[in-house]
Amino acid sequence: MAQNKVRDSKYELIRILGAITITLSHVPCSESALKINKLIHNFNIILEGFGVNIFVILGAWFLSRDRFKPERIIRIIGQMVFYGILLDVFSFLLGSKFEIKTALSGFVYWFPFGYVAMLIATPFIERLSSKTNQIIILIGGSIASIVTTMGFVWPDFVLIKLFSKGLFIGPVWFIFIMICMIELHNFIEKREIKNVSIYLIIFFALFISMYAIFSISHIYTIREMYSPLCFLSALCLFIYMAFLPIKYNQFINSIAAAAFGIYLMQTHRVFRQYVWGIIDFSALSETSIYYPFICIIELLGIGLVGFTIDKYWNYIWIRISNSKIYVKLVSKI
Numbered sequence: 001m002a003q004n005k006v007r008d009s010k011y012e013l014i015r016i017l018g019a020i021t022i023t024l025s026h027v028p029c030s031e032s033a034l035k036i037n038k039l040i041h042n043f044n045i046i047l048e049g050f051g052v053n054i055f056v057i058l059g060a061w062f063l064s065r066d067r068f069k070p071e072r073i074i075r076i077i078g079q080m081v082f083y084g085i086l087l088d089v090f091s092f093l094l095g096s097k098f099e100i101k102t103a104l105s106g107f108v109y110w111f112p113f114g115y116v117a118m119l120i121a122t123p124f125i126e127r128l129s130s131k132t133n134q135i136i137i138l139i140g141g142s143i144a145s146i147v148t149t150m151g152f153v154w155p156d157f158v159l160i161k162l163f164s165k166g167l168f169i170g171p172v173w174f175i176f177i178m179i180c181m182i183e184l185h186n187f188i189e190k191r192e193i194k195n196v197s198i199y200l201i202i203f204f205a206l207f208i209s210m211y212a213i214f215s216i217s218h219i220y221t222i223r224e225m226y227s228p229l230c231f232l233s234a235l236c237l238f239i240y241m242a243f244l245p246i247k248y249n250q251f252i253n254s255i256a257a258a259a260f261g262i263y264l265m266q267t268h269r270v271f272r273q274y275v276w277g278i279i280d281f282s283a284l285s286e287t288s289i290y291y292p293f294i295c296i297i298e299l300l301g302i303g304l305v306g307f308t309i310d311k312y313w314n315y316i317w318i319r320i321s322n323s324k325i326y327v328k329l330v331s332k333i
Contacts, residue, residue, distance in 0.1 A: 010246040012256035014058050014238060019259040021051030023302055042215045049225035050207070052111065053234035055263065056174050059115065060181035061238070068123045071330050073116055075317060080112050082313050083264050112264065114170025121175050130186060133179050140176045144226040151221025163226060173226055180235075199240040206233035255307065257314070262306035 025048035128136075143159070150157040163169045210229040213222050223230055320326055
């Protein structure tokens, strides 16, 4: 049976940050606008992997503290199908052919697939010893560093091609983050973190380094989610924000509730074909001075749509999770 629990607003603020960074990374930029707004565009591009890491770090942090709940998987799959059907209906109304197969499958996308894989793997990961986790972190971090570095000298390196496949790197990287967060949780329990400001300084140092290197070299591996600069900058910002003395804020929590759905929406063809397409070829996008404003409009527009759809999804989910059939099903899992 569904229960309303009070969410910590500081974590919800992190969730909002993840949605903002991913939204900005998807804003298109025409060639003419790119000439003058190159610095802004480069900034948006490096936000994608960073935003994904923020989302997964936050999810893994809660999983490392709570027991495994099968209903989380059911809810995510249900949300994917709900958004898929709803947005396919919108797409049909806009003139596209309605495809029942696509609608029922929700979002054939690597992110939700990887996230569900992390949820399924959680009970098995929890059985690993701390020493085993540390070995995995050492090996995984080394491989990620090698792949990132090889992007500068050997772009066709076999692991780079493998890591570019979302259905592979998604589950693997998300499970790796889960292991990292379990060890971080163990570390924080044993040691008191007093000076959290140092993590904010480290975040800026890593993020600015990533931005500068990408702007100069345009090597994409430096801004991928498995890049040490990308992952560690997201982790440091998370640690800093997790210790902020933020009181409960209803506005923050309400906006954050739609964050996951906002991420899902941007992968759907309605946004790829219509929203992104209209903006990319609009007169405004051809005028470089308007590009920063387009980014702001995108954030507000998608946020509003996501918030509205999420309200309907929550209503449906509460009805489903309170039904006798659902309660009986979950009790047997």
